[in-house]
Structures are given as C-alpha cells and as structure tokens.
Amino acid sequence: MAYEVAVQSFFDSQIDWKRSPASDQNLFPDFVVKKVSELVGFGLQEPEPLDVHTEAGTRLSPQEFHSQLHQNSEELRLIDVRNTFEYDVGHFDGAIDPGMTHTAQWPRFVKDNIQDLRGRTVMLYCTGGIRCEKASAYLRRRLKDLGDSSTPVFQLEGGIHRYLEAFPDGGHFQGANFVFDKRAQMRSGSASVVGRCSECSSPWDTHHGGRVCAVCRALVLVCDACDATSSGEYWCPEHSEMKGIYHHFLDRFSAEELQLQAGALQSCLAKEVGTRKKNRRNTLRKKLMQVEARLAFLTDGAGASPAPPIRRCRACERPYSECPGSCWGFWRHSAAE
Ligand SMILES: [Zn+2]
Ligand SMILES: [Zn+2]
Ligand SMILES: [Zn+2]
Structure with a gap:
C-alpha cells in the first residue's frame, strides 16, 4: 500500500492497480519505476503522436465485454493484440491471432486487414489493458485516414487480468493468461489446456525460457518429452521456413x-x-x-574434428542442464542470483 501511494504521487495521476496473489519470492528482481515517453513501442513515424486519451477505442468493463461477445457474431472481429506465444497458451473463444512476435508488428496487421475490419464491430483485448490503448488508437487513426469514423472499436478495460477476476470460471476465455514475470501465467478456474507442443501437437501450455526461436528468441511451446530428444533449437511460426537452416549455435x-x-x-x-x-x-x-x-x-585444419559440444540454452547460453528455464525476458534472475 505504501508503494501504491508513492507511485501514485510520483506520476500525479489515477492508476488502475491490478493485484494478484503470489508466493513471497521476489517476482521482479530488476524492478524499477520510471517515466518514459512511449510505452508499448510501435516504432511509428506518425506526423502527430497518438493520443490515447482521445483516440483509443471505447473501454468496456469485463461484464460489458462479455455480453458484447454474445452479439452479432458474424459481424464481430475479436482480436488478440498480444504475441502469438501468449495467444498460444490461452485466448478468448474465436479470437483472431495477428501472428505477432512483438508489438511493433501491429501496424502490419492493420494494413493487411483494414478492409475486412471496416464496418464490423472490432473488439480488442490484451493482458492488462495497456497494449490495447495504443493498438486501438492506431487502428482508429488508420480508419479515419479512410474517412471511416463509424466502425466501432472496443477494448477490454483491465485486460484478461480483470476479466478473469470478474469471471473466475474463465467465461469465454480458454486456458491461461500469460504474464511476463515469474508467475508466468494466471489460470482461470476451468484451466483447460489450449496450448499444443509445436513438435508433437500434444496438449502443453508451459513456456520454458530455454525453448525459444533460434532466430528471434520468441518463446516456442515445446513439451518436456520432445525437448529431451531435441538439439535444443526451435523456430517460431514467423521463422518456420528457416527450420533446419538457421541455427544459433x-x-x-x-x-x-x-x-x-x-x-x-x-x-x-x-x-x-x-x-x-x-x-x-x-x-x-x-x-x-x-x-x-x-x-x-x-x-583451415586448425579446427579439425571438433569435440561434440554440449547443448546450451539459446536464451542464457549456459549449459542447458544448468539453465533454470526462467532465463527469458522478465523471468530472468538478477545477476546476483
Ligand atoms: Zn512434444
Ligand atoms: Zn522467430
Ligand atoms: Zn537458459
């Protein structure tokens, strides 16, 4: 609580806090608070910066979002604005996966799909509602470029996090909500496994920091059984055609x-x-x-018949047997550990 008060006064604005239970381990070892000019970078060259206050979509509460999902399903375009590796372990029924490995690919999806989105009811959601602010503002600006200010664009306020609080049995959300800290995921009550191992297609929804794309390091779902017999290199959907051609080690x-x-x-x-x-x-x-x-x-002769090297982790480069699996992104242990 003292922390919330301090952050609140630092930013001098109302903050929508989300709370979630955790064990007493330190979930954010590298935690810092700072003011940044851009959160959720799209790498955009906009003549006018996006203003989420005036340009973002209409925010729906979890209950409103839930009932909106029941309406005009033919005309609905429900879009998951997270990355594919997040969508893979859990998503709303019938949601579109834009196929992103990072947020900066959203403009590409919008460009390719804007004609299909025009005149439909567009509903966006993400983990905690932050990415939607930017994503919806960007989409609405591109619609406006086409003279379209009537296509409704909605977004889930507070994201999947708030939705699962309001619908503890999962509601229309299937599987787990991937989070970027060491909690790794938040589960709904029904807790069905929607993820599939990318190698053998068996049900699997646990990401491992050492099982990432050899090219871009996006997480790839691979089950323990497949991983045990693998060389340790994987390829995300975006880089699937480089399978067996592009290796990190x-x-x-x-x-x-x-x-x-x-x-x-x-x-x-x-x-x-x-x-x-x-x-x-x-x-x-x-x-x-x-x-x-x-x-x-x-x-050259110098390096003839190399000793077969041991398997190393693509993310942390340690011998794989020593990799804790939490070496990826925000899961990383602090250097002291
Ligand atoms: Zn498998
Ligand atoms: Zn990749
Ligand atoms: Zn590792």
Whole structure:
C-alpha cells in the first residue's frame, strides 16, 4: 500500500492497480519505476503522436465485454493484440491471432486487414489493458485516414487480468493468461489446456525460457518429452521456413553440414525480395557470414574434428542442464542470483 501511494504521487495521476496473489519470492528482481515517453513501442513515424486519451477505442468493463461477445457474431472481429506465444497458451473463444512476435508488428496487421475490419464491430483485448490503448488508437487513426469514423472499436478495460477476476470460471476465455514475470501465467478456474507442443501437437501450455526461436528468441511451446530428444533449437511460426537452416549455435556442425546450411541460406536469401523483407535479408546475410567464417575455421585444419559440444540454452547460453528455464525476458534472475 505504501508503494501504491508513492507511485501514485510520483506520476500525479489515477492508476488502475491490478493485484494478484503470489508466493513471497521476489517476482521482479530488476524492478524499477520510471517515466518514459512511449510505452508499448510501435516504432511509428506518425506526423502527430497518438493520443490515447482521445483516440483509443471505447473501454468496456469485463461484464460489458462479455455480453458484447454474445452479439452479432458474424459481424464481430475479436482480436488478440498480444504475441502469438501468449495467444498460444490461452485466448478468448474465436479470437483472431495477428501472428505477432512483438508489438511493433501491429501496424502490419492493420494494413493487411483494414478492409475486412471496416464496418464490423472490432473488439480488442490484451493482458492488462495497456497494449490495447495504443493498438486501438492506431487502428482508429488508420480508419479515419479512410474517412471511416463509424466502425466501432472496443477494448477490454483491465485486460484478461480483470476479466478473469470478474469471471473466475474463465467465461469465454480458454486456458491461461500469460504474464511476463515469474508467475508466468494466471489460470482461470476451468484451466483447460489450449496450448499444443509445436513438435508433437500434444496438449502443453508451459513456456520454458530455454525453448525459444533460434532466430528471434520468441518463446516456442515445446513439451518436456520432445525437448529431451531435441538439439535444443526451435523456430517460431514467423521463422518456420528457416527450420533446419538457421541455427544459433554453429559449433556442433561438421564442415559438410555447414556447407549444406550455407547453400540453403543462400537460396532462402534469394527468395526474400521487397522492402518488407529487408530485416529478414539482413538476418540471413549475417548468419551466412557466420557459417562461412566457421567453415573457413574448420577447413583451415586448425579446427579439425571438433569435440561434440554440449547443448546450451539459446536464451542464457549456459549449459542447458544448468539453465533454470526462467532465463527469458522478465523471468530472468538478477545477476546476483
Ligand atoms: Zn512434444
Ligand atoms: Zn522467430
Ligand atoms: Zn537458459
């Protein structure tokens, strides 16, 4: 409570606090409070900065959101504005996953889908209601660019967090609410498992900090059984075509294997054309250079027949057997630990 009072006076504005029970372990070891110019970065080049106070969608309470979900289902576009790895472990019935690995991809989704959204009832939700503020303001501005100020855009106030408080049995929400601290997830009463292992498709909804995309480090759902027999490298949906081609750790491959990877990377690179693919071309080029450098090292004679290296964690780079699994993002232990 003392903390809430202090933060309240620091920011000099009303704060919508969300509380959730936890054990006495320190959930936020790197916790700091600061004023920032932009929360939820979209990396936008807007001539006028988005003003969430005047441009965000209409905020609905959990009860209002719940009853809105029962109306005109044909005309409803219910969109999950979180990342795919969050959607994967739990989401509202019938929600659209925009396929994002980070928030900055929202503008791309809006651009590709705005014609379908026009004239429908658009409903957005996220973890705690923060991302929706920006996402709805951005969407409404793009609709306005098209002369459309009548498409209703709603957002769930307080996010899934508040909804699960109001509907402890889960209501229309299935599975778990992924959170970025060491609680890892909040479950509804029904607690059905909606996640699937990306390797074997069996029900699985526990993320592990060491099971991440080799390319972008987004969390990938992989069950313990599959992970036990894996090389430890995975690929998110966005980078699925780089499976078996792009690896983070190169020291476990022979010269022959690296030769094949270099060829595959080159043909991958040739397919990625257009301005949108610029980042991806850079990523592929960088990896190709690393593969070629490693090849040169091996064929030099100096690095002949390397000892097979032990499996390491992609996120923390420690030997995998020593990785606590909480090394990813905000789960990370503080350096002192
Ligand atoms: Zn599996
Ligand atoms: Zn990825
Ligand atoms: Zn790790």
